[in-house]
Amino acid sequence: MLSGWRLALSKLFIIPQRYVFAIMAGLAIANAYTMRVCLNLAITQMVKREVLVEGDAHFDPDACPDPAAPVNVTSFIRGVARVDTTQFEWSEATQGLILSGFYYGYVLTHIPGGMLAEKYGGKWVLGLGLFITAVCTLVTPIVVEWGGAMALFALRVFEGLGEGPSMPGLMCMISRWGPKTERARIGSIVFGGAQIGNIAGSYLSGIIMHDGKWQDVFYFFGALGVIWFVLWIFLCYSTPNTHPFISDEEKKYLNANVDSLIHTNKQKLDPVPWKALLRSVPLWALIIAGIGHDWGYFTMVTDLPKYMTDVLKFNIKTAGILNALPYIAMWISCFFFGTICDFCVKRGWHSIPTARKIYTTIAATGPGICIIMASYSGCDTTLATVWFIAAMTLMGAYYSGMKINALDITPNYAGTTTAMVNGIAAISGIITPYLVGILTPESTLKQWRVAFWVCLAVLVVTNIIYIIWAQGEQLWWDDVKTHGYPAGWKHGPLTMREVDAEDTKKEVEEQKDKH
Template sequence: MLTGWRLAVSKLFILPQRYVMVIMALLAIANAFTMRQCLNLAITQMVKRKVAPEIGSADYDPHACPDPNANTTTVVENLLTASGESDKFDWSESTQGLILGSFYYGYVATHLPGGMLAERFGGKWVLSLGLLSTAVCTFITPFAVKTGGAVALFILRVIEGLGEGPSMPALMLIISQWIPKTERSRVGALVFGGAQIGNVAGSFLSGLIMHNGGWENVFYLFGGLGLAWFVLWCLLCYSSPNTHPFISDAEKRFLNENVEALCNNEKKQLDPVPWKALVRSVPLWALIVAGIGHDWGYYTMVTDLPKYMTDVLKFDIKSTGFLTSMPYIAMWIASIIFGLMSDFGIKKGLYSLQNARKIFTTVAAIGPGICIILASYSGCNTTLAVVWFVAAMAFMSAYYCGMKINVLDLSPNYAGTTTALVNGISSVSGIVSPYLIGLLTPTSTLKQWRIAFWVCLAVLFATNLVFVFLGKGVQEWWDDVKLRGYPSDWKHGPLPTRERDMEISNVEKKKEKE
C-alpha cells in the first residue's frame, strides 16, 4: 500500500503511470533519432558543393535536374567562395558514406551486452545512461569535427552508436513489463513512432537552423534536448511497476495480473538466458532476416534521402529540411492507423496474431520498395518524386505492428536479449547500405541512384519472403521451458535453470573443500 509522500505524489498524476512511461519512451526514441539523424542533413552543408560538370565532359549527366540556384560556373564559384565554402570539408562520396554509416559500428556492438544488462539491472538506467552519452557526444560534435576532421567525426559517431545500442533492447524490456498483450500493437506503434517525430524534427528544424545559421547549431540543439530528456526520465520513469515508488495500488495490481513478464517475474530474473535454444530458433532467425531487409530500406531513406534531394533533385537546404520531414510525418500518422487496424483485426478474429504480423510486415516491405523505384523514375518531376517518397515511408510504418513487436510474441521473458540479437544483427544494414550507396553513386547521378533503389527493392522482397514462410507469432517453448516443456525433436541437452546451476555450483564447492 502507498503511504506518506508516495501517496501524495501519485495523486499528482492524471494519467496512469504506464502511460507516463509510454510518453517518456516515445520522447526517448524521438531524441535518439534526432541525435542519430541530424548529421544526415547537416553533412550536406559541412562538405564543399561540387560544381556541375560542363557539357561534353566525362562526368556530364544529360539527365541531371536543373539547379535553380546556379546560372554559370563562374557565378557558382564566386558564390561558393563568398559564402565560406572554402572553409568546408572536401570529402568524397565514399568518405561521406563511411561517416554516415559509422554510427552503426558502435550501435551493433552494444546491442547484446545492453540487452543482457537491462535484463539483469532493469531497463531504466541502461536506457538513460546510454542516451546521455549520445547527447554529450552530439553536443561536442562541432568542436570534434573542426579539430580532427573526418577521422574525429567517424570516431565520435561510433561512440554515439555505442551509447544508443542498448536503448532499443532496454526499452523493449520495459514495455514487456509495463504493457499488457492487448495493448501492445498500438503502444508499440505509438512509442516506436517516436522515431518519426525524431526524423521530422531532425529534418525540418535542421533545415531551418542551417538556412538561418551555421550547421554547428544543429548539434547544440539536439544534444541539449537529449540532456533535458535524461533529467525528466530519471525523475519519472522506472524499470517495472513493482519498482515504481508512487504507482497506484490499483494499477500495480492490474499490471501484475495482465502482463506475462510480471506473472513470470521470479523465473525471468533467476533463470539464465537459454542460448543454445535461442540461437537455434528458426522463427527468431526469420525475424532477424526480416529486420535486415527492413533496416536496409529504412536506412536508405533516412540516411541518404537528404543527399538525393540535394544532389539529384537540387533542392536548397531549407526545402530539403522541409521535404525530407514530410515522409516521416506520414510514417508517424500511418503507424498509429496500422496499429489500430492490427489490434482491431485480431480482436474481431479477422486474422490470427501470427498472420497479422506477417501481413503488416509484408506491407512494410513491398510497399516502400515499389514506391522508391517509382520515385526514381519520376525523373526531375520533384512533386511526384516527393509524393512517392511520402507513400514509401507511410507503408513502411506497418512494420511497427508487424515484425517490430514480434519479438515480444516469441519471447516476452527474454525481450532484452532477443531484441538485442534482432536489432543488433539487422543494424549491420546501417553500416553496409550507406557505404554501398556511396560506391554506387560516385557522381550522384539519377541513373546511379536508380540502381541503388533497385538493390533496395530486391533486399526488401527477399528478406520478407523468409519471414512469411518461417516467422511465427506465438511464444517459443524455450522462453518458458518449465511451463511448455521440451519439443520432441530437441536433441541438445537440458537448458540451464537456476536449480541446475545451483546444483553444479554446490558440487564445485564440495570439490574445492575436498
C-alpha cells in the same frame, strides 16, 4: 498501499503510468533519432561541391536544373551559393563511411546492453546510453573542425557504442509495462518517436542551417537530449513494481496481465538459454526481417537528404521541410496500423502471428515499389516527393509487424532477443550508406535508381523468409517450465534448476559407484 506523498504524486497524472512511460520512451527514441540523423542533412552543407558543365567527364545530361547554382564559381555548398561556414572536401565514399560510422559502435553494444537490462532493469541502460549520445552530439562541431573526417568517424562510432544498449533496454521495459492486448498501441506510441525524431531532425535542421551554421544543429539536438535525460530519471522506472508512485490499481492490473511480470513474480528468471535461442528458426526469421527493415529504413533516413539535394536540387531549407513530410506520414500511419491491428486481434478476425506477417509484408513490399517509382519520376519533384511519402506511410506498418514480434515470441528475454535482432540488423546501417556512396560516385539519377533497385530486392527477399518461418506466440524455450522441451531435443537442459538437479543426480550416482 501507497504512502501519503506517493498517493499525492500518483493523482497528479491524468493518464496511467504505463502511458507516461510510453510517451517518455517515444521521446527517448525521438531524441535518439534526431541526434543520430542530424548529420545526414548537415553533411550536405559541410561538404564542398564542384559544379559540372557540359563536356566534363562526369557531366549528367539527365541532371535536374539547379535554380540556386552560382555563376562562374567552381564550388558551392549543395545548392546554397553563399559560403559562410567550414567546408570539407570529402568524396561520396568518404561521406558514406562517415554516415555508417555510428552503426559500427551500435552493433557491438546491443547484446551486452540487452543482458544488462534484463539483469538490472532498462531505466539506466536506456537513460545513460542516450546521455552519452547527447554529449557526443554536443561536441561534434569541435571534434570535426579539429580532426576532420577520421575524427568525426571515430566520434560517430563512440556515439553508436553509447546508443547501442538503448533499444534492448527499451524493449525490456516495454515487456514489463505492456499488456498483450495493448502492445501494438503502446508499441506505436513508443516507436512512433522515431518518426518524431526524423521529422524534427529534418525540418528543424533545414531551418537552423538556412538561417545559421551547420554547427548549430548539433548544439541544439544535443541539448535536447540532456533535458530528456533529466526528466527520464524522475518520471520512469524499470518495472511497475519498482515505481514509487504508480497507483495500486494499475500495479495490480499490470501484474495480472503482463506475461513477463507473471513469470518473474512466480520465479527468478534463468540465465539466457543460448543453446535454444541460437537454434530458433522463428528468431532468425525475425532477424532477417529486421535486416530488410533496416536496409529500407536506413536507405531512406540516411540517403534521402542527399538525394533531394544532389539529384532533385532542393535548397537546404526546402530539403529539410520536404524530407520531414514522409516521416510525418509514417508517424500518423503507425498509429493507424497499430489501432487496426489491436482491433482485429481483439475481435478474433486474425491471430497475432497472422497480423505480424500481414503488416510486415505491407511495410516491406510497399515502400520498395514506391521508391522505385520515385526514381522513375525523374525531375518531377512533386511526384517524386509523393512517392517518398507513400513509401514511408506504408513503412509505418512495421511497428505492428516484426518490430514488436520479439515481445510475442520471447517476453521473458525480450532484451536479449531484441539486442540480437537490432544488433545484427543494424549491419545494414553500416553497409547501405557506404554502398550507396559507391553506387552513386557522381550522384546521378541513373546511379541512384540502381541503389533503389537493390533496396527493393533486399526488402522482398527478407520478407518472404519472414512469412515462411515467423511465429507470433511465445516460444517453448522462453518458458520451459510451462511449455516443456520439443520432441527430439538433444542439447541438454536449459534452466539452472535442471542443471543443478542433473549435477546432484550425477554426484549421487558417483557416490553409489564408490561404495
